[in-house]
Amino acid sequence: VIEPMLNHLPDEEFERLSRHGGALAESVRDLVEAVIRSSVGNDELDDVRAEVERLTARLRVDEVRGSVGIQSSRSGQLRAWGNPVIGVRNPLAPPLTVHHDDGGVWAETVLGSRYEGPPGHVHGGISSLLLDHVLGEASNAAGRPGMTATLSLSYRKAVPLGPVRIEAKALPGEGIKTVVQGRLVSLLDEPAVCVEAEGLFILPRWARERMASD
Amino acid sequence: VIEPMLNHLPDEEFERLSRHGGALAESVRDLVEAVIRSSVGNDELDDVRAEVERLTARLRVDEVRGSVGIQSSRSGQLRAWGNPVIGVRNPLAPPLTVHHDDGGVWAETVLGSRYEGPPGHVHGGISSLLLDHVLGEASNAAGRPGMTATLSLSYRKAVPLGPVRIEAKALPGEGIKTVVQGRLVSLLDEPAVCVEAEGLFILPRWARERMASD
Numbered sequence: 001v002i003e004p005m006l007n008h009l010p011d012e013e014f015e016r017l018s019r020h021g022g023a024l025a026e027s028v029r030d031l032v033e034a035v036i037r038s039s040v041g042n043d044e045l046d047d048v049r050a051e052v053e054r055l056t057a058r059l060r061v062d063e064v065r066g067s068v069g070i071q072s073s074r075s076g077q078l079r080a081w082g083n084p085v086i087g088v089r090n091p092l093a094p095p096l097t098v099h100h101d102d103g104g105v106w107a108e109t110v111l112g113s114r115y116e117g118p119p120g121h122v123h124g125g126i127s128s129l130l131l132d133h134v135l136g137e138a139s140n141a142a143g144r145p146g147m148t149a150t151l152s153l154s155y156r157k158a159v160p161l162g163p164v165r166i167e168a169k170a171l172p173g174e175g176i177k178t179v180v181q182g183r184l185v186s187l188l189d190e191p192a193v194c195v196e197a198e199g200l201f202i203l204p205r206w207a208r209e210r211m212a213s214d
Numbered sequence: 215v216i217e218p219m220l221n222h223l224p225d226e227e228f229e230r231l232s233r234h235g236g237a238l239a240e241s242v243r244d245l246v247e248a249v250i251r252s253s254v255g256n257d258e259l260d261d262v263r264a265e266v267e268r269l270t271a272r273l274r275v276d277e278v279r280g281s282v283g284i285q286s287s288r289s290g291q292l293r294a295w296g297n298p299v300i301g302v303r304n305p306l307a308p309p310l311t312v313h314h315d316d317g318g319v320w321a322e323t324v325l326g327s328r329y330e331g332p333p334g335h336v337h338g339g340i341s342s343l344l345l346d347h348v349l350g351e352a353s354n355a356a357g358r359p360g361m362t363a364t365l366s367l368s369y370r371k372a373v374p375l376g377p378v379r380i381e382a383k384a385l386p387g388e389g390i391k392t393v394v395q396g397r398l399v400s401l402l403d404e405p406a407v408c409v410e411a412e413g414l415f416i417l418p419r420w421a422r423e424r425m426a427s428d
Contacts, residue, residue, distance in 0.1 A: 013253075020259040025249050027266040028242070031273075032305045035239050036282055036296045038273035039227075045234040048269050052241040055262050059245075059252035067333040068250055082250040082330050084337050091246045092306045092328050114306050116296050117347075119281040123298050124362040125346030129339030133331075136338075148338040151367045158361070 007064075007071055014073035021081070021089045028091035032114050085133035096130065096166070098137045104169030105138045108187070111161055122159040124195075127184050131197040134166045135180040139201040142170035144178040146201030159194040163187040168197075176203040221278075221285055228287035235295070235303045242305035246328050299347035310344065310380070312351045318383030319352045322401070325375055336373040338409075341398050345411040348380045349394040353415040356384035358392040360415030371408040377401040382411075390417040 009017075038045070064071075068082040081089040086096050094109040107130075117123025132151055139146050168182025177200060184195040223231070252259070278285075282296040295303040300310050308323040321344075331337025346365055353360050382396025391414060398409040 016256055017253065020256045020263075021249070021252065024259050024263040024266070027263045027270070028246060028249055031266050031270045032242060032246075034270045034273035034277065035235070035242055035305055036301070036303050037277040037279075038235065038238075039231065039276045039278060040273060042230055042234045044272065044275075045238050048272055049234075049238045049241045051265065051269055052238070052245050055265055056241070056245045056248045058258065058262055059248035059254060061258075062253045063248065063251040064253060065251075068327055068330065070333055080331075082327055084329055084331070084340060087250070089250050090328055091249055113282055113296055114304055115298055116282065117294075117298070118361065119284055123343070123347070124350075124365070125343030126298060128342035128346055128365060128367075129337070132339030132342055133337070147332065147372070148367075148369050150369065151338070151342060153342075153362075153365045155362050155364065 008074050009071060011073045011075050011077075014071070014077065014079070018079065018081075018088060025087075025089045025091045029114075032091060033112055036113050083133075085130060094130075096133070098134060100141050103142065104167060105134060105141050106165060106167040107134055108163065108165045110163045111159075113161065116161060118158060120161060122161060122164070124155055127155070127159055127195045128153050128197075130164075130166050131168070131182055131184055131195065132199070135168045135182045135197060135199040136201060138168035138170050138180045138182065139178045139199075142178060142180075144170065144173070144176075144201070144203065145207070146176065146178055146203045149177075149200045149202045151197065151199045154196045155194070156196065157186075157192060157194040159184060159186050160188045164194075165191070176208065177201070222288050223285060225287045225289050225291075228285070228291065228293070232293065232295075232302060239301075239303045239305045243328075246305060247326055250327055297347075299344060308344075310347070312348060314355050317356065318381060319348060319355050320379060320381040321348055322377065322379045324377045325373075327375065330375060332372060334375060336375060336378070338369055341369070341373055341409045342367050342411075344378075344380050345382070345396055345398055345409065346413070349382045349396045349411060349413040350415060352382035352384050352394045352396065353392045353413075356392060356394075358384065358387070358390075358415070358417065359421070360390065360392055360417045363391075363414040363416045365411060365413040368410045369408070370410065371400070371406060373398060373400050373408040374402045378408075379405070390422065391415070 096107040115126045165185045171179045310321040329340045379399045385393045
């Protein structure tokens with residue numbers, strides 16, 4: 001059974017971890033790119049590694065145990081802090097900010113070296129990661145949240161590293177199954193649709209039961 | 215046009231960056247998990263951030279510019295160091311080691327908090343990222359390399375965080391188009407097929423021309 005861990009952090013704690021923890025994650029995104037690119041000497045690589053291990057130990061002095069997928073504040077805010085697409089505290093996430101717009105959703109970001117597959121281009125699986133998430137948000141935005149049941153991707157053009165837009169919209173419908181269509185557009189030159197996606201999202205039983213009992 | 219950057223590093227340089235750079239990336243994977251989980255105070259979060267920025271600056275004293283997707287040694291080895299699935303120098307990558315086996319390929323890894331979507335479970339888009347890559351490797355393994363043209367995923371069960379196996383095999387065929395089937399299996403309890411995938415891989419024109427001229 002999948003359920004959010006609602007730990008109801010005090011609002012002040014929630015805000016300060018978003019702000020200071022988010023800033024730390026942002027700095028680690030730069031570190032990740034530097035680790036991929038660096039050609040400094042062995043002694044320097046080893047010394048930086050030892051420093052990284054010390055920083056990790058300092059952070060672990062006080063840490064959440066178990067799931068960190070979704071955390072909540074006492075006043076009811078939810079944040080998917082650790083999410084690998086939108087999580088502001090996850091250095092793997094770009095992170096995307098998903099905006100709602102006229103029944104659909106969109107997000108823009110800049111994809112750098114840490115997302116590179118074919119030389120100079122975004123890994124095809126990274127496109128699918130971002131689209132999976134944004135299509136799910138479109139299902140939410142239509143008032144019909146669900147988990148991915150199927151996802152079909154068509155890769156029209158390789159996506160160059162750089163600025164991209166991801167957008168998605170649910171098709172009209174009702175019930176527990178929602179079909180969503182979306183696409184990933186490169187914004188490096190003239191906007192170019194590079195990947196198209198269609199997904200089927202289904203509201204899981206535990207969520208239906210929870211909604212029925214609320 | 216997508217072409218590997220073949221920078222033909224001296225073999226000694228190639229080996230030492232794999233080893234020392236790879237160890238550094240591994241330490242940053244632990245740091246990433248600690249950043250997501252830490253609840254230390256604001257001053258400590260800010261101080262760790264400042265230290266991270268100093269480490270990033272030290273690594274940037276000497277760095278590769280441009281694409282780092284695929285690098286080569288003088289003796290002809292290739293490594294996708296920066297790849298977000300298999301790149302030993304990319305802290306985003308688990309990284310997978312893909313093994314060849316009886317015409318197909320497989321890989322096993324343990325997926326932790328940095329890949330979490332639904333609480334306690336792997337983000338659906340992370341499953342698609344890993345499958346996209348492993349299916350592509352199966353196309354390679356069949357002697358018919360290509361880039362992803364289409365990818366269809368069926369999510370049968372949510373994937374719990376923990377050990378997983380990803381496996382794929384190309385269907386019999388010939389020519390520039392290759393159909394590959396694969397799946398992601400949770401190994402947390404009894405092996406359970408959680409996600410099934412089918413992809414079409416097509417050898418791009420530039421690669422066909424290069425192979426014809428070799």
